[in-house]
Amino acid sequence: MRMGILGTGVVGQAIAGKLSELGHEVTIGTRDAARTLADTKSNQYGGPPFSQWIQQHPIIKLGTFTETVLSVEIIFNCLRGDAVLSTLTSIGPEKFAGKAVVDISNPLDFSHGMPPTLFFVNDNSLGEEIQKLLPQAHVVKTLNIVNAEVMVNPAKAGKEATMFLCGNDPQAKARSVELLKAFGWHDILDLGDITAARSLEMLLPIWLRTWMTLGSGYFAFKIVRP
């Protein structure tokens, strides 16, 4: 299947790499492909720059945001939370019509220092704002609650973890469930419509505190039940 990734950071790389490994045709979208390829700065965690990563994955295409959205069936939103709405607006909401948008972003506000707060919270969420901005797309919120490596390899945290998802469109959710299973998730809980994105985004604070406590991002949440 043709898959598009918005965002060139570690989340975008992890998802793109895994989808490609699973045999999907993957395009990564960026604002300016030439500039992205010319960038030789380390990524946000001190790892190799995207330009180096993409050279190691020649099967993955690089395109503009718009080319990517128009050419694929499923779009993974791996943009920084504070860039999501402006970027989607600049691409043009109408271009997303009929497509599934898997939203992995988080509304993290680092402007007041660490730990970040959430810029949508309680009675709103970034997932809902994306669905409002793209009324003809089918937004599914998932995967935002683990680190990039665990997203596509849950065994890194432990085989028994739970992944949640939510969204308004049953077909987009069914496709997302298939992809989650291909990533290695077996305990998948559908929390209902896109308003459940509030609860998934509000998991970030406990994720951050647990990460600080364990000193590792290799963990995930499991809903234990009888």
Next chain:
Amino acid sequence: MRMGILGTGVVGQAIAGKLSELGHEVTIGTRDAARTLADTKSNQYGGPPFSQWIQQHPIIKLGTFTETVLSVEIIFNCLRGDAVLSTLTSIGPEKFAGKAVVDISNPLDFSHGMPPTLFFVNDNSLGEEIQKLLPQAHVVKTLNIVNAEVMVNPAKAGKEATMFLCGNDPQAKARSVELLKAFGWHDILDLGDITAARSLEMLLPIWLRTWMTLGSGYFAFKIVRP
């Protein structure tokens, strides 16, 4: 040990019953003991009224809020979130000096309908507000993330669940850990100081969504890690 419970609802009953079963001397505090005993209304879940429950637990004492706080070493705050700060203020913050306060409450705001929102969120929490109001007490936040039965019997959800706690005082946390172990919790994560109460209270939305999805409150969170 002498233990005090503030609140006569299902959480207060569950904690009081378990502590008593474990051999502690338990007093439940209420605004007006005579009125509480005269109340024959069902509890919030349609169960028997508190007056009937206390008759079945004759070893548990009933006192005023103030009597309870003054006579015990550890106080469990099992009050409704929206009544906590006014009740503690009316008791008198100075009466809590030197005592451990285990805070199980949640800042749930039902005034806009279901699902509730949180009236402290992001950069504040009810746990922190309690610690600010009771500067000479040692507040420990824990247990607020599971239902009352699971709090004192985690096997009802599954033996492998995780319980978190946080607070500023190491000794109060160590005592709380011992009590959690006696309740049946074995995987206990100390998230640090009382500001981590934000992350524990922000688990309520995912708890509520999971409860709606599973149709049962018999579940708990596990941090899966290698």
